[in-house]
Amino acid sequence: MTKKLLRPHQKVIKILAFSLALFGAQAGHAQQAFVATGGDATGAGGSASFSIGQVIDTAPESGSGSVSQGVQQAFDDAVLPVTLVSFTAAVVNDRVQLRWETASELNNDFFTVERSADAVHFEEMTRVAAVGNSNISTKYNWTDDGALTGTSYYRLKQTDFDLTSTYSTMRAVTISSLAGTIVYPNPAVDLLTVRDAKNQKSDRSYQIFDLNGRMVMDKTVLNSHKMIDLSPLLPATYVIRLSNKSEVKEFKIVKN
Structure with missing residues (x-):
């Protein structure tokens, strides 16, 4: 069988045709730019709502249907000032030992330890200086030598350099009034x-x-x-x- 040779201009046309076909196949799965606030994504034959991330258009070849994936990579783009990984309160010899640990800190000025006897009305017990900025684990502690008898509640108030503050969850401890x-x-x-x-x-x-x-x-x-x-x-x-x-x-x- 005689092998048919292509002329140079015919080779270029064939390669160009293959490239166009490949691009057209990929165009059915186009990926949009990153969207930070959420909204609605519209594809061929349908739409979907999304939150944070990159929208993917996955319309089928038939041209009818709906967007099957609204978000490719969802995440929170807000930067937290302090990542608190633990906060504990324990009774030791009629005193309350508080310990807490952060994984990272950003513009963190100080912590305030607050105490309450009814979980509603809190009073400031002390302030503990923070490291300010850190991307490594940092441990803190404070001991309440004048702990209340009965059940009391502790929480942390974290304050930034701009005086913005946030609160931790409460920790409850009980000291026997008959202790000692x-x-x-x-x-x-x-x-x-x-x-x-x-x-x-x-x-x-x-x-x-x-x-x-x-x-x-x-x-x-x-x-x-x-x-x-x-x-x-x-x-x-x-x-x-x-x-x-x-x-x-x-x-x-x-x-x-």
């Missing part, structure tokens, strides 16, 4: 002292039980330092139970 309460001497003869190390003024009651579970005394402690008269009791081992509206604490005592 001691009874002495033990063994006791006639008088037993009940002392609250936190000097709480709220009323609390106490009951004394023998080892058979029978209650032998029931009184109310009116202040933070109370003497209990054990003289009516026979020498034996007892359990004294202190309680308030929400907590109970027990001690084993010996009466001589």
Whole structure:
């Protein structure tokens, strides 16, 4: 079979025809420029709504249908001043230790630690200077040495150099109002002292039980330092139970 040779001008025409066919095939999947605010994308035979990203026109060859992809790459283009990755509050020896960590900071002036007893009304406890600008992890901490008894709430207020501020979520901690309460001497003869190390003024009651579970005394402690008269009791081992509206604490005592 004789091979037919193409003249030079015929080769150019054939290559040009192939190029036009390839371009025409790709034109059915054209990609629009980046759009930052969102809107509606219109393609051959249909449309779609989108948010942030680049719109893709995927109209089928038949020329009828709808845009099947409205967004190629969605993301938030806002720059956050501080990325807070953790914020914790923990009770340690009747004090509250606060720790927080940022992954990055931009124009960050300082943090304010705020505390509340009701999760509504907050007061400023301290301010902690920030590093300002950073793209690495930064750790902070502060300890509340005068923590409230009961449940209290903590939050962070982050303030930029331009005084713009944002708040973290709250963290709740609970400190027992009976924490630190001691009874002495033990063994006791006639008088037993009940002392609250936190000097709480709220009323609390106490009951004394023998080892058979029978209650032998029931009184109310009116202040933070109370003497209990054990003289009516026979020498034996007892359990004294202190309680308030929400907590109970027990001690084993010996009466001589």
